[in-house]
Amino acid sequence: MTDAAKPGPYSAASTGLLLVDPYNDFLSEGGKLYGRAKPVADQVGTLANLKKVVATVRAARIKVLYVPHHRSRSGDFAAWKHPSPYQLGASRAQVFAEGSWGGQWHPDFEPLPGDVIIHEHWGGSGFANTDLDLQLKQHGIQKVILIGMLANTCIEATGRFAAELGYHVTLVRDATAAFSAEAMHAAHEINGPTFAHAIVTTAELCAALG
Template sequence: MSEMNYPRERTALLFVDPYNDFLAEGGKIFPRVKAVAEAVNLLDNLRRINKAVRAAGIQVAIVPHRRWEPGDYENWDHPNPTQLAIMKRHSFARGEWGGEWHPDFAPQPGDIVAHEHWSQSGFANTDLDMILKQKGITHVIIVGLLANTCIESTARFAMELGYHVTLVRDATAAFSAELMHAAHELNGPTFAHAIRTTAEVVAALPAPQPVSTPQLN
Protein backbone atom coordinates (compact mmCIF):
# COMPACT_ATOMS: atom_id res chain seq x y z
CA MET A 1 0.00 0.00 0.00
CA SER A 2 1.30 3.45 -0.89
CA GLU A 3 1.43 6.28 1.62
CA MET A 4 -1.75 8.30 1.72
CA ASN A 5 -1.58 11.69 0.12
CA TYR A 6 -4.73 13.51 -0.96
CA PRO A 7 -3.97 16.64 -2.98
CA ARG A 8 -6.87 19.03 -2.55
CA GLU A 9 -7.33 19.82 -6.24
CA ARG A 10 -6.73 16.27 -7.46
CA THR A 11 -8.83 14.18 -5.07
CA ALA A 12 -12.51 13.23 -5.18
CA LEU A 13 -14.78 11.40 -2.79
CA LEU A 14 -16.91 8.92 -4.75
CA PHE A 15 -20.12 8.33 -2.79
CA VAL A 16 -21.78 5.26 -4.27
CA ASP A 17 -25.56 4.75 -4.10
CA PRO A 18 -26.60 7.07 -1.25
CA TYR A 19 -30.26 6.05 -1.53
CA ASN A 20 -32.89 5.64 1.17
CA ASP A 21 -33.35 2.00 0.17
CA PHE A 22 -29.76 1.33 1.26
CA LEU A 23 -29.22 3.73 4.15
CA ALA A 24 -32.53 4.53 5.84
CA GLU A 25 -34.79 2.63 8.20
CA GLY A 26 -37.64 1.41 6.04
CA GLY A 27 -35.45 1.05 2.96
CA LYS A 28 -35.94 -2.11 0.93
CA ILE A 29 -32.32 -3.25 1.30
CA PHE A 30 -31.43 -1.65 4.63
CA PRO A 31 -32.54 -4.68 6.71
CA ARG A 32 -29.94 -6.82 4.92
CA VAL A 33 -27.07 -4.41 5.69
CA LYS A 34 -28.27 -3.19 9.09
CA ALA A 35 -26.21 -5.56 11.26
CA VAL A 36 -22.94 -4.80 9.49
CA ALA A 37 -23.79 -1.10 9.16
CA GLU A 38 -24.34 -0.81 12.89
CA ALA A 39 -21.23 -2.85 13.68
CA VAL A 40 -18.99 -0.46 11.73
CA ASN A 41 -20.97 2.69 12.65
CA LEU A 42 -21.62 3.27 8.96
CA LEU A 43 -23.94 6.25 8.99
CA ASP A 44 -21.89 8.29 11.43
CA ASN A 45 -18.71 7.50 9.50
CA LEU A 46 -20.32 8.53 6.23
CA ARG A 47 -21.45 11.78 7.83
CA ARG A 48 -17.96 12.38 9.21
CA ILE A 49 -16.08 11.75 5.99
CA ASN A 50 -18.66 13.64 3.91
CA LYS A 51 -18.31 16.69 6.17
CA ALA A 52 -14.51 16.47 6.29
CA VAL A 53 -13.91 16.26 2.56
CA ARG A 54 -16.26 19.18 1.95
CA ALA A 55 -14.49 21.26 4.59
CA ALA A 56 -11.17 20.43 2.93
CA GLY A 57 -12.44 21.67 -0.44
CA ILE A 58 -12.30 18.21 -2.03
CA GLN A 59 -14.60 17.35 -4.91
CA VAL A 60 -17.58 15.13 -4.08
CA ALA A 61 -19.04 12.87 -6.76
CA ILE A 62 -22.32 11.03 -6.33
CA VAL A 63 -22.17 7.66 -8.13
CA PRO A 64 -25.77 6.40 -8.35
CA HIS A 65 -27.20 3.06 -9.36
CA ARG A 66 -29.89 2.97 -12.02
CA ARG A 67 -33.24 3.86 -10.49
CA TRP A 68 -35.63 1.07 -11.37
CA GLU A 69 -38.38 1.83 -13.87
CA PRO A 70 -41.07 -0.48 -15.28
CA GLY A 71 -39.57 -2.59 -18.05
CA ASP A 72 -35.98 -2.47 -16.75
CA TYR A 73 -34.05 -5.71 -17.38
CA GLU A 74 -37.06 -7.42 -18.95
CA ASN A 75 -36.25 -9.40 -22.11
CA TRP A 76 -32.51 -8.89 -21.60
CA ASP A 77 -30.30 -11.73 -22.78
CA HIS A 78 -28.08 -11.77 -19.70
CA PRO A 79 -29.42 -9.89 -16.67
CA ASN A 80 -27.16 -10.56 -13.70
CA PRO A 81 -28.46 -11.86 -10.35
CA THR A 82 -28.52 -8.36 -8.83
CA GLN A 83 -30.49 -6.99 -11.75
CA LEU A 84 -32.99 -9.84 -11.45
CA ALA A 85 -33.39 -9.04 -7.76
CA ILE A 86 -33.91 -5.35 -8.53
CA MET A 87 -36.51 -6.27 -11.14
CA LYS A 88 -38.33 -8.34 -8.52
CA ARG A 89 -38.24 -5.94 -5.56
CA HIS A 90 -38.04 -2.61 -7.46
CA SER A 91 -35.03 -1.30 -5.54
CA PHE A 92 -34.26 2.41 -5.93
CA ALA A 93 -37.52 2.91 -7.83
CA ARG A 94 -37.65 6.22 -9.65
CA GLY A 95 -40.24 8.53 -8.17
CA GLU A 96 -40.48 6.59 -4.90
CA TRP A 97 -38.99 7.36 -1.48
CA GLY A 98 -36.53 4.45 -1.67
CA GLY A 99 -35.01 5.88 -4.84
CA GLU A 100 -34.49 9.32 -3.31
CA TRP A 101 -31.20 10.47 -1.79
CA HIS A 102 -30.75 9.84 1.90
CA PRO A 103 -31.29 13.36 3.31
CA ASP A 104 -27.86 13.47 4.98
CA PHE A 105 -26.06 12.70 1.73
CA ALA A 106 -27.98 14.52 -0.99
CA PRO A 107 -25.89 16.28 -3.65
CA GLN A 108 -24.85 19.84 -2.90
CA PRO A 109 -23.97 22.67 -5.30
CA GLY A 110 -20.70 21.88 -7.05
CA ASP A 111 -21.01 18.11 -6.65
CA ILE A 112 -20.65 15.79 -9.60
CA VAL A 113 -23.69 13.57 -10.11
CA ALA A 114 -22.63 10.86 -12.55
CA HIS A 115 -24.94 9.09 -14.93
CA GLU A 116 -26.63 6.13 -13.25
CA HIS A 117 -24.80 2.82 -13.60
CA TRP A 118 -26.76 -0.23 -14.73
CA SER A 119 -24.75 -2.88 -12.97
CA GLN A 120 -21.97 -2.60 -10.36
CA SER A 121 -19.24 -0.29 -11.67
CA GLY A 122 -19.82 3.44 -11.39
CA PHE A 123 -17.53 3.91 -14.40
CA ALA A 124 -18.99 1.40 -16.88
CA ASN A 125 -21.29 3.09 -19.40
CA THR A 126 -21.33 6.39 -17.47
CA ASP A 127 -19.68 9.80 -17.75
CA LEU A 128 -17.83 9.56 -14.41
CA ASP A 129 -14.31 9.06 -15.79
CA MET A 130 -14.66 11.86 -18.33
CA ILE A 131 -15.83 14.37 -15.72
CA LEU A 132 -13.14 13.39 -13.19
CA LYS A 133 -10.43 13.63 -15.83
CA GLN A 134 -11.70 17.04 -16.96
CA LYS A 135 -11.36 18.23 -13.38
CA GLY A 136 -7.82 16.85 -13.06
CA ILE A 137 -8.75 14.21 -10.48
CA THR A 138 -6.12 11.52 -9.89
CA HIS A 139 -7.06 10.20 -6.42
CA VAL A 140 -10.42 8.71 -5.45
CA ILE A 141 -11.74 7.82 -1.98
CA ILE A 142 -14.66 5.43 -2.41
CA VAL A 143 -17.49 5.03 0.12
CA GLY A 144 -21.08 3.83 0.13
CA LEU A 145 -22.75 0.52 -0.70
CA LEU A 146 -22.12 -2.40 -1.13
CA ALA A 147 -18.55 -3.23 -0.17
CA ASN A 148 -18.27 -6.41 -2.25
CA THR A 149 -20.29 -5.31 -5.28
CA CYS A 150 -20.57 -1.67 -6.40
CA ILE A 151 -17.71 -0.41 -4.22
CA GLU A 152 -15.35 -3.15 -5.31
CA SER A 153 -16.34 -2.94 -8.98
CA THR A 154 -16.04 0.84 -9.05
CA ALA A 155 -12.71 0.74 -7.25
CA ARG A 156 -11.27 -1.95 -9.53
CA PHE A 157 -12.36 0.01 -12.59
CA ALA A 158 -10.82 3.18 -11.13
CA MET A 159 -7.51 1.36 -10.67
CA GLU A 160 -7.63 0.12 -14.28
CA LEU A 161 -8.18 3.72 -15.41
CA GLY A 162 -5.09 4.89 -13.53
CA TYR A 163 -6.56 6.47 -10.39
CA HIS A 164 -5.05 6.18 -6.93
CA VAL A 165 -7.74 4.24 -5.05
CA THR A 166 -8.60 4.34 -1.34
CA LEU A 167 -11.17 2.01 0.23
CA VAL A 168 -12.67 3.01 3.58
CA ARG A 169 -13.41 -0.13 5.54
CA ASP A 170 -15.92 1.42 7.97
CA ALA A 171 -17.67 3.74 5.49
CA THR A 172 -19.31 0.87 3.67
CA ALA A 173 -21.30 -2.25 4.51
CA ALA A 174 -22.33 -5.61 3.09
CA PHE A 175 -24.85 -8.34 3.77
CA SER A 176 -22.49 -10.19 6.12
CA ALA A 177 -19.21 -9.91 8.01
CA GLU A 178 -17.77 -12.56 5.69
CA LEU A 179 -18.43 -10.38 2.65
CA MET A 180 -16.81 -7.41 4.39
CA HIS A 181 -13.78 -9.58 5.15
CA ALA A 182 -13.56 -10.66 1.52
CA ALA A 183 -13.85 -7.07 0.29
CA HIS A 184 -11.13 -5.62 2.54
CA GLU A 185 -8.81 -8.47 3.49
CA LEU A 186 -8.86 -10.73 0.42
CA ASN A 187 -9.86 -8.76 -2.65
CA GLY A 188 -9.10 -5.13 -1.79
CA PRO A 189 -5.34 -5.59 -1.37
CA THR A 190 -5.09 -6.82 -4.98
CA PHE A 191 -6.15 -3.47 -6.47
CA ALA A 192 -6.50 -0.69 -3.86
CA HIS A 193 -3.58 1.60 -3.07
CA ALA A 194 -4.86 2.19 0.47
CA ILE A 195 -7.45 0.53 2.72
CA ARG A 196 -8.07 2.71 5.73
CA THR A 197 -10.60 3.68 8.39
CA THR A 198 -12.63 6.85 8.32
CA ALA A 199 -10.49 8.31 11.10
CA GLU A 200 -7.29 7.59 9.16
CA VAL A 201 -8.60 9.15 5.98
CA VAL A 202 -9.91 12.26 7.75
CA ALA A 203 -6.55 12.70 9.49
CA ALA A 204 -4.77 12.59 6.12
CA LEU A 205 -6.96 15.17 4.37
CA PRO A 206 -5.69 18.69 3.68
CA ALA A 207 -6.46 21.27 6.33
CA PRO A 208 -9.99 22.71 6.11
CA GLN A 209 -10.27 25.71 3.88
CA PRO A 210 -11.07 28.95 5.69
CA VAL A 211 -14.64 30.09 5.36
CA SER A 212 -14.80 33.51 3.75
CA THR A 213 -17.03 36.08 5.38
CA PRO A 214 -18.66 38.93 3.50
CA GLN A 215 -17.07 42.32 3.97
CA LEU A 216 -19.37 44.98 5.38
CA ASN A 217 -19.17 48.38 3.77
Protein backbone atom coordinates in the same frame (compact mmCIF):
# COMPACT_ATOMS: atom_id res chain seq x y z
CA MET B 1 -3.98 -0.21 7.29
CA THR B 2 -0.56 -1.63 6.42
CA ASP B 3 2.76 0.14 5.97
CA ALA B 4 2.43 -0.41 2.24
CA ALA B 5 -0.97 1.26 2.09
CA LYS B 6 -0.77 4.55 3.93
CA PRO B 7 -3.29 7.21 2.90
CA GLY B 8 -2.52 10.44 1.15
CA PRO B 9 -1.40 12.96 0.50
CA TYR B 10 -4.72 14.11 -0.92
CA SER B 11 -4.61 17.37 -2.84
CA ALA B 12 -7.91 19.20 -3.23
CA ALA B 13 -7.00 19.85 -6.86
CA SER B 14 -6.49 16.21 -7.81
CA THR B 15 -8.67 14.18 -5.39
CA GLY B 16 -12.34 13.26 -5.67
CA LEU B 17 -14.74 11.56 -3.27
CA LEU B 18 -16.95 8.96 -4.94
CA LEU B 19 -20.13 8.67 -2.89
CA VAL B 20 -21.75 5.47 -4.14
CA ASP B 21 -25.50 4.79 -3.87
CA PRO B 22 -26.44 6.90 -0.81
CA TYR B 23 -30.11 5.98 -1.22
CA ASN B 24 -32.82 5.64 1.39
CA ASP B 25 -33.29 2.01 0.38
CA PHE B 26 -29.79 1.32 1.70
CA LEU B 27 -29.31 3.82 4.53
CA SER B 28 -32.71 4.74 5.99
CA GLU B 29 -34.87 2.66 8.32
CA GLY B 30 -37.67 1.22 6.21
CA GLY B 31 -35.51 1.02 3.09
CA LYS B 32 -35.82 -2.16 1.06
CA LEU B 33 -32.19 -3.19 1.70
CA TYR B 34 -31.70 -1.43 5.03
CA GLY B 35 -32.40 -4.52 7.14
CA ARG B 36 -29.96 -6.69 5.23
CA ALA B 37 -27.12 -4.19 5.66
CA LYS B 38 -28.02 -3.11 9.20
CA PRO B 39 -26.03 -5.70 11.22
CA VAL B 40 -22.73 -4.83 9.55
CA ALA B 41 -23.59 -1.13 9.30
CA ASP B 42 -24.33 -0.95 13.01
CA GLN B 43 -21.16 -2.85 13.87
CA VAL B 44 -18.82 -0.54 11.94
CA GLY B 45 -20.80 2.70 12.35
CA THR B 46 -21.43 3.16 8.65
CA LEU B 47 -23.85 6.08 8.73
CA ALA B 48 -21.85 8.15 11.23
CA ASN B 49 -18.64 7.46 9.33
CA LEU B 50 -20.18 8.37 6.00
CA LYS B 51 -21.29 11.69 7.44
CA LYS B 52 -17.85 12.32 8.96
CA VAL B 53 -16.02 11.57 5.71
CA VAL B 54 -18.33 13.77 3.63
CA ALA B 55 -18.01 16.67 6.08
CA THR B 56 -14.23 16.37 6.25
CA VAL B 57 -13.91 16.12 2.48
CA ARG B 58 -16.08 19.18 1.98
CA ALA B 59 -14.03 21.13 4.53
CA ALA B 60 -10.90 20.16 2.59
CA ARG B 61 -12.54 21.47 -0.62
CA ILE B 62 -12.31 18.09 -2.31
CA LYS B 63 -14.79 17.50 -5.12
CA VAL B 64 -17.75 15.23 -4.26
CA LEU B 65 -19.09 13.04 -7.04
CA TYR B 66 -22.33 11.07 -6.59
CA VAL B 67 -22.15 7.64 -8.22
CA PRO B 68 -25.77 6.39 -8.24
CA HIS B 69 -27.17 3.02 -9.16
CA HIS B 70 -29.88 2.80 -11.80
CA ARG B 71 -33.28 3.66 -10.40
CA SER B 72 -35.60 0.75 -11.12
CA ARG B 73 -38.45 0.99 -13.57
CA SER B 74 -40.97 -1.72 -14.35
CA GLY B 75 -39.85 -3.91 -17.23
CA ASP B 76 -36.26 -2.66 -17.28
CA PHE B 77 -34.76 -6.00 -18.31
CA ALA B 78 -37.65 -7.60 -20.19
CA ALA B 79 -35.85 -7.40 -23.53
CA TRP B 80 -32.27 -7.84 -22.27
CA LYS B 81 -30.32 -10.90 -23.40
CA HIS B 82 -28.05 -11.22 -20.37
CA PRO B 83 -29.29 -9.43 -17.24
CA SER B 84 -27.41 -10.55 -14.15
CA PRO B 85 -29.08 -12.29 -11.19
CA TYR B 86 -28.55 -9.13 -9.11
CA GLN B 87 -30.19 -6.98 -11.77
CA LEU B 88 -33.18 -9.29 -12.00
CA GLY B 89 -33.53 -9.42 -8.22
CA ALA B 90 -33.38 -5.65 -7.93
CA SER B 91 -35.95 -5.32 -10.68
CA ARG B 92 -38.37 -7.72 -9.00
CA ALA B 93 -38.08 -5.81 -5.73
CA GLN B 94 -38.01 -2.44 -7.50
CA VAL B 95 -35.02 -1.37 -5.40
CA PHE B 96 -34.27 2.38 -5.71
CA ALA B 97 -37.46 2.68 -7.76
CA GLU B 98 -37.71 5.81 -9.84
CA GLY B 99 -39.94 8.38 -8.14
CA SER B 100 -40.02 6.46 -4.85
CA TRP B 101 -38.78 7.44 -1.39
CA GLY B 102 -36.32 4.52 -1.52
CA GLY B 103 -34.75 5.92 -4.69
CA GLN B 104 -34.15 9.33 -3.12
CA TRP B 105 -30.92 10.41 -1.45
CA HIS B 106 -30.64 9.81 2.27
CA PRO B 107 -31.41 13.22 3.84
CA ASP B 108 -27.87 13.54 5.24
CA PHE B 109 -26.40 13.25 1.75
CA GLU B 110 -28.31 15.71 -0.37
CA PRO B 111 -26.04 17.07 -3.13
CA LEU B 112 -24.73 20.62 -2.75
CA PRO B 113 -23.95 23.17 -5.46
CA GLY B 114 -20.71 22.19 -7.14
CA ASP B 115 -21.17 18.45 -6.58
CA VAL B 116 -21.14 16.25 -9.68
CA ILE B 117 -23.95 13.74 -10.29
CA ILE B 118 -22.69 10.89 -12.44
CA HIS B 119 -24.99 9.05 -14.83
CA GLU B 120 -26.63 6.04 -13.20
CA HIS B 121 -24.79 2.73 -13.48
CA TRP B 122 -26.70 -0.39 -14.50
CA GLY B 123 -24.39 -2.96 -12.93
CA GLY B 124 -21.73 -2.87 -10.25
CA SER B 125 -19.19 -0.45 -11.69
CA GLY B 126 -19.79 3.28 -11.54
CA PHE B 127 -17.60 3.59 -14.65
CA ALA B 128 -19.28 1.14 -17.03
CA ASN B 129 -21.59 2.97 -19.47
CA THR B 130 -21.47 6.23 -17.49
CA ASP B 131 -19.62 9.55 -17.66
CA LEU B 132 -17.56 8.99 -14.49
CA ASP B 133 -14.18 8.69 -16.22
CA LEU B 134 -14.91 11.77 -18.33
CA GLN B 135 -15.98 13.84 -15.34
CA LEU B 136 -12.90 12.83 -13.32
CA LYS B 137 -10.60 13.76 -16.18
CA GLN B 138 -12.34 17.07 -16.81
CA HIS B 139 -11.95 17.98 -13.14
CA GLY B 140 -8.30 16.97 -13.06
CA ILE B 141 -8.89 14.19 -10.53
CA GLN B 142 -6.23 11.48 -10.24
CA LYS B 143 -7.02 10.04 -6.79
CA VAL B 144 -10.43 8.69 -5.80
CA ILE B 145 -11.75 7.91 -2.32
CA LEU B 146 -14.66 5.46 -2.34
CA ILE B 147 -17.42 5.35 0.26
CA GLY B 148 -21.03 4.17 0.23
CA MET B 149 -22.79 0.91 -0.54
CA LEU B 150 -22.01 -1.97 -0.83
CA ALA B 151 -18.39 -2.87 -0.06
CA ASN B 152 -18.25 -6.09 -2.07
CA THR B 153 -20.41 -5.03 -5.02
CA CYS B 154 -20.52 -1.46 -6.33
CA ILE B 155 -17.63 -0.15 -4.22
CA GLU B 156 -15.36 -3.01 -5.24
CA ALA B 157 -16.39 -2.97 -8.91
CA THR B 158 -15.92 0.80 -9.14
CA GLY B 159 -12.58 0.67 -7.34
CA ARG B 160 -11.27 -2.09 -9.58
CA PHE B 161 -12.31 -0.19 -12.70
CA ALA B 162 -10.69 2.98 -11.36
CA ALA B 163 -7.40 1.17 -10.80
CA GLU B 164 -7.54 -0.32 -14.29
CA LEU B 165 -7.94 3.20 -15.70
CA GLY B 166 -4.90 4.44 -13.78
CA TYR B 167 -6.48 6.22 -10.80
CA HIS B 168 -5.10 6.02 -7.26
CA VAL B 169 -7.78 4.23 -5.21
CA THR B 170 -8.55 4.56 -1.50
CA LEU B 171 -11.14 2.35 0.22
CA VAL B 172 -12.59 3.39 3.59
CA ARG B 173 -13.38 0.17 5.40
CA ASP B 174 -15.90 1.57 7.92
CA ALA B 175 -17.67 4.07 5.63
CA THR B 176 -19.42 1.27 3.80
CA ALA B 177 -21.31 -1.92 4.67
CA ALA B 178 -22.28 -5.30 3.26
CA PHE B 179 -24.93 -7.95 3.80
CA SER B 180 -22.55 -10.11 5.86
CA ALA B 181 -19.34 -9.94 7.86
CA GLU B 182 -17.85 -12.41 5.38
CA ALA B 183 -18.54 -10.05 2.48
CA MET B 184 -16.90 -7.15 4.36
CA HIS B 185 -13.87 -9.32 5.12
CA ALA B 186 -13.54 -10.36 1.48
CA ALA B 187 -13.88 -6.77 0.28
CA HIS B 188 -11.11 -5.37 2.50
CA GLU B 189 -8.83 -8.25 3.42
CA ILE B 190 -8.88 -10.45 0.31
CA ASN B 191 -10.02 -8.52 -2.76
CA GLY B 192 -9.26 -4.90 -1.87
CA PRO B 193 -5.48 -5.34 -1.54
CA THR B 194 -5.32 -6.61 -5.13
CA PHE B 195 -6.29 -3.20 -6.57
CA ALA B 196 -6.54 -0.49 -3.88
CA HIS B 197 -3.57 1.73 -3.09
CA ALA B 198 -4.84 2.43 0.44
CA ILE B 199 -7.43 0.74 2.66
CA VAL B 200 -8.08 2.92 5.69
CA THR B 201 -10.50 3.71 8.48
CA THR B 202 -12.53 6.89 8.65
CA ALA B 203 -10.26 8.16 11.43
CA GLU B 204 -7.14 7.49 9.37
CA LEU B 205 -8.59 9.18 6.31
CA CYS B 206 -9.75 12.25 8.22
CA ALA B 207 -6.33 12.56 9.85
CA ALA B 208 -4.69 12.41 6.43
CA LEU B 209 -7.05 15.10 5.14
CA GLY B 210 -5.95 17.21 8.07
